[in-house]
Amino acid sequence: MAKAISRIATEVDFNKDGKQVGFLRLPHSVHRSAYGWIPIPIACIRNGDGPRVLLMAGNHGDEYEGQVALSKLLRSLEPKAMHGRMIFLSSANFPAAMAGTRTSPIDDGNLNRSFPGDTNGGPTLQIANYIENVLLPQCDYVIDLHSGGSSLMYIPSGLVRRHSDAKQNARAVELLQAFGAPISYMTDAPQGEDRTLTAAAARQGVTHVGSELAGGGTLTRAALQTAESGLRRVLHVMGVLPDKPKEPPPTTKLMQVRGLDYYVYAPDSGFFEPLVELGDEVSEGQPAGMIHFPDTPWREPSLATFRRAGTVICKRMPCRAERGDCLFHLGTPYQA
Numbered sequence: 001m002a003k004a005i006s007r008i009a010t011e012v013d014f015n016k017d018g019k020q021v022g023f024l025r026l027p028h029s030v031h032r033s034a035y036g037w038i039p040i041p042i043a044c045i046r047n048g049d050g051p052r053v054l055l056m057a058g059n060h061g062d063e064y065e066g067q068v069a070l071s072k073l074l075r076s077l078e079p080k081a082m083h084g085r086m087i088f089l090s091s092a093n094f095p096a097a098m099a100g101t102r103t104s105p106i107d108d109g110n111l112n113r114s115f116p117g118d119t120n121g122g123p124t125l126q127i128a129n130y131i132e133n134v135l136l137p138q139c140d141y142v143i144d145l146h147s148g149g150s151s152l153m154y155i156p157s158g159l160v161r162r163h164s165d166a167k168q169n170a171r172a173v174e175l176l177q178a179f180g181a182p183i184s185y186m187t188d189a190p191q192g193e194d195r196t197l198t199a200a201a202a203r204q205g206v207t208h209v210g211s212e213l214a215g216g217g218t219l220t221r222a223a224l225q226t227a228e229s230g231l232r233r234v235l236h237v238m239g240v241l242p243d244k245p246k247e248p249p250p251t252t253k254l255m256q257v258r259g260l261d262y263y264v265y266a267p268d269s270g271f272f273e274p275l276v277e278l279g280d281e282v283s284e285g286q287p288a289g290m291i292h293f294p295d296t297p298w299r300e301p302s303l304a305t306f307r308r309a310g311t312v313i314c315k316r317m318p319c320r321a322e323r324g325d326c327l328f329h330l331g332t333p334y335q336a
């Protein structure tokens with residue numbers, strides 16, 4: 001028997017004009033519910049032919065800015081105000097979103113490390129498979145709104161993957177400038193990492209734009225406003241929202257994040273004392289943080305240092321840290 005493309009079904013018809021809301025039904029047969037399904041909220045707004053955009057958040061369940069911004073956009077938009085089609089997947093890893101955790105409480109799956117997914121896998125792999133093999137092939141763009149989640153705090157940032165093609169990079173910069181976050185950065189594809197939505201979008205030939213909007217397991221006013229206004233400006237540049245936003249985008253600082261030397265990790269396990277703050281300019285070799293040892297308080301703390309110069313754009317939030325936890329990462333000015 002041929003393998004099904006997906007076991008997920010939905011009553012939402014992506015080819016129908018108008019505004020539809022409903023659920024993806026992910027079959028989930030468990031003790032509580034023999035014939036049950038997981039209801040992943042989905043919505044579609046379509047007004048004829050035009051650009052086709054997948055709007056995604058909740059790829060990680062504890063990243064709230066994008067999830068709230070997408071729900072507000074969905075409620076406020078009517079088909080006559082747009083061209084083409086928008087598919088809203090506002091809490092993509094829905095079990096994780098309901099639990100307020102990065103990964104799914106059902107299968108411990110990290111959706112953004114699960115692509116291309118597997119229709120015979122657990123819920124997280126099935127969601128990844130549906131996004132990559134059902135939704136992305138019928139889209140031109142995907143907007144994937146992340147934030148720092150529970151463990152990290154970012155200066156609100158727009159984010160794209162660096163392409164080998166200069167024209168694609170120029171388009172990516174245009175989208176970042178429209179999003180208008182305080183910082184926008186371009187990353188290199190991590191070596192051998194092909195399990196992310198960014199990698200899935202590249203495989204499916206879909207233009208991707210993402211974000212890292214604050215985080216810390218909370219929802220900040222400033223990051224939410226960046227997401228809400230930025231979304232409308234990006235959708236205008238993509239040609240979905242014809243009305244030009246009244247406010248021009250705030251100036252964004254274009255940056256890049258390249259090799260591993262942009263990151264600082266905890267050298268030991270203990271209590272993390274940051275020695276710099278978000279937005280600080282740091283130099284190579286500068287002390288970044290100390291790890292104190294509550295079990296041997298007479299011991300001198302371990303020191304983590306920056307391996308290169310740059311701007312601190314991301315910082316660890318919880319004080320408790322284990323060896324290998326990310327404490328900071330830097331950005332440097334963008335070079336095409």
Ligand SMILES: [Zn+2]
Binds near residue numbers: 063147
């Ligand atoms: Zn994330």
